[in-house]
Amino acid sequence: MTATSAFPATSGMFVDGAQLPKTVKVGGVNHYFGEGELRSQALFDNHLEVRRGEIVIMTGPSGSGKTTLLTLIGTLRTVQEGSLKVLGNELNGASRDQINKLRRDLGFIFQAHNLFGSLTAHQNVNMACELVEMERKESDRRIRMLLERLGLGERINYKPDQLSGGQKQRVAVARGLVHNPRIVLADEPTAALDEKSGREVVTLFQEMANDHGCTIIMVTHDSRILDVADRIVKMEGGKIKADSAVQETSVICEFLRQFPLFSSLTPTTLTEVADMMRVETAEAGDVVIRQNDPGELFYLIRTGAVDVVVDDGQKTRTVAELKEGQYFGEAALIRDEPRNATIIAKEHSVFYTLGKADFTRTLGRAASFREEIQQALFSRS
Numbered sequence: 304m305t306a307t308s309a310f311p312a313t314s315g316m317f318v319d320g321a322q323l324p325k326t327v328k329v330g331g332v333n334h335y336f337g338e339g340e341l342r343s344q345a346l347f348d349n350h351l352e353v354r355r356g357e358i359v360i361m362t363g364p365s366g367s368g369k370t371t372l373l374t375l376i377g378t379l380r381t382v383q384e385g386s387l388k389v390l391g392n393e394l395n396g397a398s399r400d401q402i403n404k405l406r407r408d409l410g411f412i413f414q415a416h417n418l419f420g421s422l423t424a425h426q427n428v429n430m431a432c433e434l435v436e437m438e439r440k441e442s443d444r445r446i447r448m449l450l451e452r453l454g455l456g457e458r459i460n461y462k463p464d465q466l467s468g469g470q471k472q473r474v475a476v477a478r479g480l481v482h483n484p485r486i487v488l489a490d491e492p493t494a495a496l497d498e499k500s501g502r503e504v505v506t507l508f509q510e511m512a513n514d515h516g517c518t519i520i521m522v523t524h525d526s527r528i529l530d531v532a533d534r535i536v537k538m539e540g541g542k543i544k545a546d547s548a549v550q551e552t553s554v555i556c557e558f559l560r561q562f563p564l565f566s567s568l569t570p571t572t573l574t575e576v577a578d579m580m581r582v583e584t585a586e587a588g589d590v591v592i593r594q595n596d597p598g599e600l601f602y603l604i605r606t607g608a609v610d611v612v613v614d615d616g617q618k619t620r621t622v623a624e625l626k627e628g629q630y631f632g633e634a635a636l637i638r639d640e641p642r643n644a645t646i647i648a649k650e651h652s653v654f655y656t657l658g659k660a661d662f663t664r665t666l667g668r669a670a671s672f673r674e675e676i677q678q679a680l681f682s683r684s
Contacts, residue, residue, distance in 0.1 A: 325388075326486055326518040327353040327376055332385035334371055334541075345371050347542045349385070356512050358519040358531055363538035369522040370490055372538070376520065377409055377488040378402045390485060407435050410484030412521075414491040416475035418463045424450060425459045428478045435482045442481070449477040453503060469495045476504050480511065487511065489521035493528055505531045547578045555580055555655060558605065562628050572665075579661040585609075585648035594645040598635025600656045604628065607652025612645040624649070636662050 334346035346368050353359050361369045374380045375387060375394070382395040392405050410431070418427045425446055432442035450459050453473040463471055472495040479487055487508070493501035505528045511517035529535065529549075537545040555577035559565035565573060582605075585591050591602065594614055604627050611623040611631065622644070625631060635642050636659050657665070 324355050325352050326355050326390055327351065327520070328386070328388040329372070329376070330386040330388075332372070332375065332382065332387055334368075334375065334380070334383055345541050346375075347540070349541075349543050351536065351543060351546065353518055353520060353534075355518055356516040357533045358508060358512050359521070359534045359536055360529060360532040361520065361522045361536045361538060362524065363544075367538040368541040369538050371541075373488055373490060373520065373522055376486075377411060378406060379411075407482075408485040410479040410482065410487040412476055412479035412487065412489035412492045414494060416463075416471040418471055418474060420463050423460045423462055424455060424466070424474045424477075427463075427474055428481050431478050431482045437482060445481050446477065449481055449507075450474070452507065453477055454500060469497065469500060472496060473500060473504070476507070480507060483511075483515060484517065486518045486520070489519070489523075491523055491525070492521055493523065493525045498527065501525065501527060545578060551582070552577045558655075559603075564630065576657070576661075576665055579665075580655040580657055583654045583656050585652050585654070587648055587650050589648045591646040591648060591652075591654070592632060592642050592644075594643065595641045598632060598640070598642055599659055600632055601630065601636055601659075601662045602632045602646075603630045603655045603657075605653040605655055608649040609652060610647045610649055612647055613643070614645070633662070637666075 329349055329351040332346055332349045333344065335342050335344050337343055349368075349372060351372075361373065363369050371380070375382055376389060378389070378394060378397075385395065387394045389405060390408055392401060394402075397405075419430075422430075428446045428450065429442055432446070437445075447456070447459065450456055450473075453476060455470060455473055455477075458466060458470065461470075463474075466474070472492070476489075476492060479489065479492075493504055496504065508519045508521075509531055512519055532549050535545075535547050535549060536543055537547075552574065556573055559568075559573060559577060565576070568576065580603075583591075583602075585607075591609060592598075592600075594612075604625060606627055608624060608626045609631070610621045611625060612619060613622050625646075631644075631646055632642075634640070
């Protein structure tokens with residue numbers, strides 16, 4: 304039996320050992336702008352899963368596709384190719400009625416605040432309450448509470464032309480949160496805010512995520528708020544290039560720096576390596592890799608132990624036992640040869656794995672890493 308992948312136990316995706324439900328699932332999404340000869344592709348085969356209560360930050364250069372993907376998730380654009388499920392609803396081919404019903408569970412915060420100039424701050428925020436038919440007394444209570452939290456208690460009856468740019472943005476934040484949405488989609492929600500106001504906004508996000516299980520997905524270049532993220536999704540050229548669990552990356556870094564193989568890597572390189580690693584588990588008796596199979600992954604043992612078993616054509620023998628902090632699978636990747644041994648878990652084991660391309664990239668960037676690997680290969684040959 305082959306070892307199976309698992310989410311890291313340290314991530315926020317588990318409650319009492321159970322995975323939280325997916326609120327957003329993106330599968331193979333492509334998107335295009337324009338028609339005929341002017342048609343250009345903006346998104347390329349994107350895959351993403353976001354679970355209940357997660358705070359996900361999307362980063363990347365201008366034009367990388369962040370806002371396009373965000374607006375597709377928010378039903379503000381039509382899905383053209385691929386599958387995009389939000390709260391269990393498939394958006395590709397969804398009817399207008401299905402879209403309108405789903406929007407009641409979404410909260411939007413736009414970079415351009417999009418307030419109605421003829422309405423007061425209270426009235427602008429109340430539009431979201433009316434959409435979900437919230438009882439008037441409750442809506443008034445929530446509107447006042449949010450605007451006061453955001454420093455606008457004395458401006459609750461001001462119209463947009465009486466407010467500064469940052470104040471308008473805070474009204475837009477209140478409008479996006481007031482109806483207790485199940486998903487909040489925010490495009491640069493703190494860009495126009497000072498440090499104090501920006502921190503209050505992300506504190507509200509954290510409260511909604513932790514207390515109500517609200518999923519927060521935001522596009523931002525604001526490095527001040529990266530600390531609240533459960534995951535950071537990086538986009539380049541219309542494609543998700545990295546999807547990192549922030550807490551798990553920190554845990555992996557602390558684990559890696561204990562061992563000679565990784566200890567001399569610079570903090571930047573170490574973080575990048577941790578970012579690329581994935582978690583796999585195996586139970587006692589599971590075959591993790593099989594002799595003569597092609598090599599695709601490098602394995603570092605986080606916990607547990609494995610036997611290294613070699614079949615020379617005449618007999619099968621166990622040649623080594625590897626434990627926490629030791630690694631295997633590097634020989635096939637470096638030599639581009641089939642696996643030279645079978646690895647069998649002796650007990651429940653957790654591994655950090657690195658794909659072949661990422662492993663090769665790390666070898667090329669870090670001389671100490673390459674030298675440690677070469678020494679290990681020499682000692683085993």
